Amino acid sequence: MSPGRSEPSHSPYDPATSDPAISGDAPCLVDVWRGPFIEGGHRGHAVVVDADGRIVAHWGDPDLSVMPRSAIKSLQALALVESGAAGSFGLADAEIALALASHSGEVQHASRVAAWLDRIGLAVDDLECGAQAPMHRDSADALVRTGAPATPAHNNCSGKHAGFLTTAIHLGVDPKSYIGFDHPVQALVREHLHGMTDIDPASRPRGIDGCSIPAHALPLRNVALGLARLDAHSQDDQSAHGQACRRILAAWAAHPELIAGTGRFDTRLMTAAKGRALTKAGAEGVSCAVIPGRRLAVAVKIEDGAERAASVVMAAVLSALGAVDRDDPAIRSLVGPTITNWNGLSVGALAPHAAFADSLRGAFQ
Amino acid sequence: MSPGRSEPSHSPYDPATSDPAISGDAPCLVDVWRGPFIEGGHRGHAVVVDADGRIVAHWGDPDLSVMPRSAIKSLQALALVESGAAGSFGLADAEIALALASHSGEVQHASRVAAWLDRIGLAVDDLECGAQAPMHRDSADALVRTGAPATPAHNNCSGKHAGFLTTAIHLGVDPKSYIGFDHPVQALVREHLHGMTDIDPASRPRGIDGCSIPAHALPLRNVALGLARLDAHSQDDQSAHGQACRRILAAWAAHPELIAGTGRFDTRLMTAAKGRALTKAGAEGVSCAVIPGRRLAVAVKIEDGAERAASVVMAAVLSALGAVDRDDPAIRSLVGPTITNWNGLSVGALAPHAAFADSLRGAFQ
Numbered sequence: 001m002s003p004g005r006s007e008p009s010h011s012p013y014d015p016a017t018s019d020p021a022i023s024g025d026a027p028c029l030v031d032v033w034r035g036p037f038i039e040g041g042h043r044g045h046a047v048v049v050d051a052d053g054r055i056v057a058h059w060g061d062p063d064l065s066v067m068p069r070s071a072i073k074s075l076q077a078l079a080l081v082e083s084g085a086a087g088s089f090g091l092a093d094a095e096i097a098l099a100l101a102s103h104s105g106e107v108q109h110a111s112r113v114a115a116w117l118d119r120i121g122l123a124v125d126d127l128e129c130g131a132q133a134p135m136h137r138d139s140a141d142a143l144v145r146t147g148a149p150a151t152p153a154h155n156n157c158s159g160k161h162a163g164f165l166t167t168a169i170h171l172g173v174d175p176k177s178y179i180g181f182d183h184p185v186q187a188l189v190r191e192h193l194h195g196m197t198d199i200d201p202a203s204r205p206r207g208i209d210g211c212s213i214p215a216h217a218l219p220l221r222n223v224a225l226g227l228a229r230l231d232a233h234s235q236d237d238q239s240a241h242g243q244a245c246r247r248i249l250a251a252w253a254a255h256p257e258l259i260a261g262t263g264r265f266d267t268r269l270m271t272a273a274k275g276r277a278l279t280k281a282g283a284e285g286v287s288c289a290v291i292p293g294r295r296l297a298v299a300v301k302i303e304d305g306a307e308r309a310a311s312v313v314m315a316a317v318l319s320a321l322g323a324v325d326r327d328d329p330a331i332r333s334l335v336g337p338t339i340t341n342w343n344g345l346s347v348g349a350l351a352p353h354a355a356f357a358d359s360l361r362g363a364f365q
Numbered sequence: 366m367s368p369g370r371s372e373p374s375h376s377p378y379d380p381a382t383s384d385p386a387i388s389g390d391a392p393c394l395v396d397v398w399r400g401p402f403i404e405g406g407h408r409g410h411a412v413v414v415d416a417d418g419r420i421v422a423h424w425g426d427p428d429l430s431v432m433p434r435s436a437i438k439s440l441q442a443l444a445l446v447e448s449g450a451a452g453s454f455g456l457a458d459a460e461i462a463l464a465l466a467s468h469s470g471e472v473q474h475a476s477r478v479a480a481w482l483d484r485i486g487l488a489v490d491d492l493e494c495g496a497q498a499p500m501h502r503d504s505a506d507a508l509v510r511t512g513a514p515a516t517p518a519h520n521n522c523s524g525k526h527a528g529f530l531t532t533a534i535h536l537g538v539d540p541k542s543y544i545g546f547d548h549p550v551q552a553l554v555r556e557h558l559h560g561m562t563d564i565d566p567a568s569r570p571r572g573i574d575g576c577s578i579p580a581h582a583l584p585l586r587n588v589a590l591g592l593a594r595l596d597a598h599s600q601d602d603q604s605a606h607g608q609a610c611r612r613i614l615a616a617w618a619a620h621p622e623l624i625a626g627t628g629r630f631d632t633r634l635m636t637a638a639k640g641r642a643l644t645k646a647g648a649e650g651v652s653c654a655v656i657p658g659r660r661l662a663v664a665v666k667i668e669d670g671a672e673r674a675a676s677v678v679m680a681a682v683l684s685a686l687g688a689v690d691r692d693d694p695a696i697r698s699l700v701g702p703t704i705t706n707w708n709g710l711s712v713g714a715l716a717p718h719a720a721f722a723d724s725l726r727g728a729f730q
Contacts, residue, residue: 032670034573034580035571035572035580037570037571037572037582039572039582039670040649040667040669040670041669042669043408043668065402067399067404128708129707129708130707130708130709144506144509205400205401205402206400206402207400207402207404207712207713208399208400208706208712209706209712211706211707212707212708284399284404284405301405303406303669304406304407304667304668305404305405305671306669306670306671341495341574341577342494342496342497342520342576343494343495343577344495345573345577347572347575348572
C-alpha cells in the first residue's frame with residue numbers, strides 16, 4: 001500500500017498544491033523497547049543543512065513538505081526584533097526567549113508574559129492564542145488549587161503572541177485579529193520566512209496552528225536552511241538583520257528554561273549543551289536545531305507526530321555532530337530515554353534504530 | 366534502511382527469540398490532516414480472525430509479534446471468573462467490567478474498586494499496580510482540590526488487580542507479589558492465554574507492563590483468535606469455561622462507561638454499538654474487538670504506538686464489518702475525529718488512509 005492522494009470528505013485537499021508529509025520510504029529511526037522486545041518504532045526524516053543550502057547528511061526525504069509548526073519560532077521572531085519593536089519596548093533577553101518558546105505554562109513563563117503585556121499597555125485578554133492549562137503538571141495542579149482558570153498567558157505560545165502584539169503596536173497597526181493571514185504582522189512574518197528559507201509561505205499549503213496563526217508547509221531542507229542562515233547572518237551581517245539574528249540566538253542560548261520548561265527535552269538538552277546547540281520542538285513530531293558558530297542546522301520530522309521520537313533523533317544527530325557531549329549522562333538519557341512504569345520500574349527504553357545509529361557513526365567524519 | 370536487529374546497550378535483546386513489532390512493509394492506515402495538508406500518518410497492522418483461526422481480512426503482517434498489553438484483559442479475566450473466584454465473592458457485572466478495564470480513574474471507577482477490595486477483606490494498599498493520577502482531567506483536578514494524593518485505586522488497571530487479588534484469595538494462596546511471573550495467579554492467567562490463543566506466553570519474549578505484571582509478545586492473529594474464541598465458546602460451551610466466557614462478554618457489553626471512561630474511544634464506540642461490538646485498547650497503539658455472535662475478532666497494532674490511530678483503524682474496520690452503523694454521527698466522529706485547537710477551531714482531522722479506506726470497501730462482501 002502506498003500513500004494515496006484522494007480526498008477525504010472533510011477536506012479541500014488539492015493534490016496539485018499539496019505534498020503530504022508521509023512518504024513510502026520513511027526509514028525507521030527510533031525503536032521502542034520493552035524488556036528484550038522491540039514493541040514498536042518511529043519512522044521519519046532528518047536533514048543537516050549548511051547556510052548555503054548544502055545537505056551535509058540526511059535520512060529519508062529531505063525535500064518532504066512538512067509543517068514546522070513551533071519549531072521555527074526563532075524565524076518568526078525576526079518580525080519582532082528586526083522591525084525594531086523589541087528595541088523600542090526595551091525587551092529583555094528573557095522576553096525574546098519567550099517569543100521563541102513553547103513553554104510549559106509555569107509561573108516563570110506565564111507571569112513574565114503577563115508583565116510584558118502590561119508594559120506595552122495590553123492585557124492577557126488581548127492574546128488570541130486561546131487558554132491552555134499549563135503543560136507542567138505541578139504548575140497545572142497549583143493553578144487548580146487556587147481555583148483560578150487557565151488563561152491565554154498559560155498557553156505554550158503566549159510569548160510568541162505577546163511578540164506579535166508588540167510588533168503590531170510598533171508598526172502602528174490595530175493589533176486586533178493579529179493571528180489572521182491578512183494581518184500586517186503575519187505578512188511581515190511571511191516576508192522573513194521567505195527571505196530565510198527561500199520559500200514563499202503564501203505559495204504553499206496552509207493550515208491553522210494550535211494557537212490559531214497560519215501554519216505553512218515547507219520542504220524540510222528549507223526549514224533547516226532558514227535556521228542555518230540565522231547563524232550565518234549573525235556572524236556575517238552587520239545590518240539590522242544580522243543584529244536581529246544575533247539577538248535571537250543569544251536569547252535562545254541564555255534561557256533554556258524559558259524555551260520549554262522543567263523536565264522537557266529542549267530545556268534539558270540546551271542546559272547540557274551550554275550554548276553549543278539550540279533546539280526547538282514543533283508539534284506533530286518536529287524538532288529543529290541551530291549549531292551556533294558552525295552555520296549548520298538540523299530539521300527532523302517524525303512521520304507519526306511523536307515528540308518522544310523527534311527528541312531521540314535530534315539528540316542522536318547532535319551527538320554525532322559533536323554539538324553535544326555524547327558521554328554526558330544528561331545527553332545519554334536523551335538519546336536513550338528510559339520508560340518507567342507506575343511503580344517507577346525501568347521497563348524499557350527508546351533508542352535510535354540500529355541502522356540509523358550505524359549510519360550516524362560515519363556521517364560527519 | 367530496513368529494520369535492524371542489533372542490540373542496543375540497555376537491553377538483553379536476543380534476535381533468536383525476539384521478533385520486533387516493526388516491519389518493513391507496515392502500510393499507512395491513518396492520515397493526519399491539517400487544513401488541506403496531510404501533516405503525518407500512522408502505519409500499522411490489523412487482522413480480522415474467526416474462531417477457527419481463519420484470517421477473514423488483514424492489512425500488514427498478521428503474524429507480527431506484538432505485546433497486546435491491556436487489550437486482552439478479557440482473556441486474563443478468565444482466571445477470575447472460570448476459577449469460581451468471581452462467583453464465590455458474588456462479584457457484580459460492574460466489578461467484572463472493571464477487571465477488563467483500563468479505566469479513567471473517575472469516582473465511578475476508583476470508588477467501586479475500593480469497595481470491592483473492602484468486601485474481600487483487603488485494602489487499596491494491597492494493590493501492586495502503583496499509584497496513577499486519574500486519566501480523566503476533571504477527576505484529576507477534583508482530586509487535587511481535595512488535597513489527597515492519587516492512589517493505586519485510581520490506576521487504570523486497578524480493577525484487573527482487584528481481580529488478581531480476589532483470585533489469589535479464592536485459590537488460598539498468599540496474595541503478596543501477585544504481579545510476579547512465578548505467582549500462581551499469573552501462572553493461571555498464562556494457562557488461559559495459552560488455551561485461548563494457542564500460544565504459550567511463557568515461551569515468548571516477555572517484558573513488564575505499566576502496572577508491573579508480565580507483558581507477553583504474541584502474534585497479532587493469535588491475539589484475535591483468543592478473542593474470537595471468547596465469543597464462540599460463549600455460544601457453544603456449557604462447561605464452567607463457556608459460562609465464564611458468557612459472563613465476561615455480558616459484563617463487557619453492559620458497562621461501556623467502566624471499561625474506559627468519559628469521552629474515551631472504547632466507551633464512546635461501545636455506547637454507540639449497543640452490544641454489537643466490544644472493544645478494548647492496549648498501550649502502545651493496540652486495539653482489539655470482539656463481534657458478539659459472529660465468532661469474529663479484530664486486532665490492531667499501530668507501529669508507532671499511537672492510540673489515536675488505533676482507534677480510527679478499529680472504528681473503520683468495525684464499520685466495514687457492519688458491527689457498528691457507519692452512518693451514526695457518533696461512529697463517524699470516531700472514524701474521522703476532528704482536531705481542534707486552543708480556540709476550539711476545527712483545524713484538521715484524522716482519517717483512514719485512502720488505500721486502506723478503499724480496501725475496506727470490498728473487504729467483507
